[in-house]
Amino acid sequence: xxxxxxxxxxxxxxxxxxxxxxxxxxxxxxxxxxxxxxxxxxxxxxxxxxxxxxxxxxxxxxxxxxxxxxxxxxxxxxxxxxxxxxxxxxxxxxxxxxxxxxxxxxxxxxxxxxxxxxxxxxxxxxxxxxxxxxxxxxxxxxxxxxxxxxxxxxxxxxxxxxxxxxxxxxxxxxxxxxxxxxxxxxxxxxxxxxxxxxxxxxxxxxxxxxxxxxx
Numbered sequence: 001x002x003x004x005x006x007x008x009x010x011x012x013x014x015x016x017x018x019x020x021x022x023x024x025x026x027x028x029x030x031x032x033x034x035x036x037x038x039x040x041x042x043x044x045x046x047x048x049x050x051x052x053x054x055x056x057x058x059x060x061x062x063x064x065x066x067x068x069x070x071x072x073x074x075x076x077x078x079x080x081x082x083x084x085x086x087x088x089x090x091x092x093x094x095x096x097x098x099x100x101x102x103x104x105x106x107x108x109x110x111x112x113x114x115x116x117x118x119x120x121x122x123x124x125x126x127x128x129x130x131x132x133x134x135x136x137x138x139x140x141x142x143x144x145x146x147x148x149x150x151x152x153x154x155x156x157x158x159x160x161x162x163x164x165x166x167x168x169x170x171x172x173x174x175x176x177x178x179x180x181x182x183x184x185x186x187x188x189x190x191x192x193x194x195x196x197x198x199x200x201x202x203x204x205x206x207x208x209x210x211x212x213x214x215x
Contacts, residue, residue: 006046009037011122013051014157017067024069028057055154075158075209076201082151083200086132089148090191092139094183101138102184108134109176116173121163124172128163129156131176135183135195162201162209172198 013033016022028048034041048065051057058068070078097105108131115124129152136148152159162168175198182191201209 005039006043007050009033009039009043009047010050011160012037013047014056014160017056017069017157018161022067024067026067027063028065028067030064051157053153054156056157078151078155079158079199079201082155083196085144085148085151086135086199087192087196089136089139089144090179090183090195091188092141092144093135094186094188094191096140097138097183101134105131105134105138105180105183109180112176113173116169119169121169122160124169125160125163128172128176135179138183158209 013022013028022028028051030041030044030048033044033047037044048057049059052059052065055070056068057065059065093101108127111127112124112131115121115127132152133149136145136152139145163172175194178194179191179198182194
């Protein structure tokens, strides 16, 4: 089983969902998808499980996997919760982060910058995911880290698609610089504030995201 190929298929399926190729509640046919992607059914099954884990699809016993898109209220609630969890991680990390984690965070940020310069939103997301995971780890609270990782995975598809909005990569990089500076300074409240703002999705950005889900 090729996990990397499955992840690529899952990312492609996300884009097909957001482009309107699949409707909310539609069953995902393994055989048809295997033919579409020119692979066996094994990586298709793995890709579907990625969607189920992220919450973009639902597994119904003896029936299969069905597309499930959250409504605007549920989506806003998830982003609000994620923003607060990240803020707590940032506050604790500012007090507990090690020199080793700071070096790893700086390296991840440099890779984000490279992806942004190449206008590669998918590459940026992969490095951005690592950037945030280092902060979760640096908070040195294993329970909090598990909750952050769970919700990060739940929102993966939506956080990834918003990186395609015009100007978002540059904006995200600017926010990263503030986060990194606050952590290096050990400024707990500043780290919490900038991380909360970085993750929160509101105003025009939220309307863009909801509109992208209705195409």
